[in-house]
Amino acid sequence: MTDDALRSELQKRGIFVTSFEDLYNWGRKNSLWPLQFGLACCAIEMIAAAAARFDMARFGAEVFRPSPRQADLMIIAGTVTKKMAPLVVRLYNQMPEPKYVLAMGACAISGGPFKEGYNVLKGIDRYIPVDVYVPGCPPRPEALLEGLITLQKKIEKQRLFGKQLPRHADPQAPAEYPVPAYGPHDLIPPLNPDVFCPKRNASSAE
């Protein structure tokens, strides 16, 4: 549905025209149910964002589901320890498609102040694909809402047919991601090369 002039002309006559894609994405983006779990202090800000003052319900994300089977969005709120990482990946695998991941805070993005600590994962994007990164330590509730709206815009643009399909509509994309095992000092493997593709800065890429 690209002809906006025609669409508005029809709307004036009381006829609403849309495409299946638009309708489907409109429904999905306005009912993003997050998985109810928190890993560290960022979870407190996530709770604040969900509570009355910031009221995430305005954006359709108020129903925190205590089961991964009913969740659309995984908010990684806090430090992911190496002990916890396999469980997070397993929870992600248990979520039904289409599913999204929002890495909240410096720790979930890169390990943050605990980077290269003996028990802290250097970012959850080593094992599962992350859609939105919300930096901060911790991010304020407004920042989380901004991340949520960014994700909604991303969902709105996702196509169901044709080329450049999103991961959940791509039959070639993996259905689930390998769960790392506990090793003598680190997780085995320390990262999933199919997922983890950091952008090197220009000078060090040479």
Place this chain on the structure above:
Amino acid sequence: MTLTPQTVLDRVHAALPQARIELLNNPSPSGQHSLLVHRDDALEVAQFLKNDPELLLDYASNVSGVDYPDHLEAVYHLFSIAQKQGPIVLRTRTGDRSGDACLPSLTPVWKSADFQEREAFDLLGIRFEGHPDLRRLLMWDEFVDHPLRKDYVAPEDYEYEPTPHGEILAKISAPASQA
């Protein structure tokens, strides 16, 4: 009776004359003097501290492991809830840092020491003998070594990640090394 390390020490000496316990003075302004008890007598002394009607040190609020160059140490902060007094600091030392890094567990005396002794075992490798459930607390079971020890060396398999800090450091240090 006001509980100070000296009064506690006198009381222990009077009741258990064979127990090897001494007062360690802290020269700092805080003056937190502590009691050092030999590990072989620690359980007996702990029982006495808890049950003696004058002392009634019925609560261990904090158990820490400490890493010293030639031994490891467990530090217990004891309070008397009944008398509203404390803390009395009780310390025990291991024989060495590797083979003889054993201490008697005081969990049978103070239940609150359970998880904190497990933490000291996990991170520093103090083996608490007589502990009802001595497993790792924070690290996973397959982990080897004790990461809070000063001589813990992180394995070399950490991948190198270039950061802007590295380039800046190289720029700063390069002229200095040439000059």
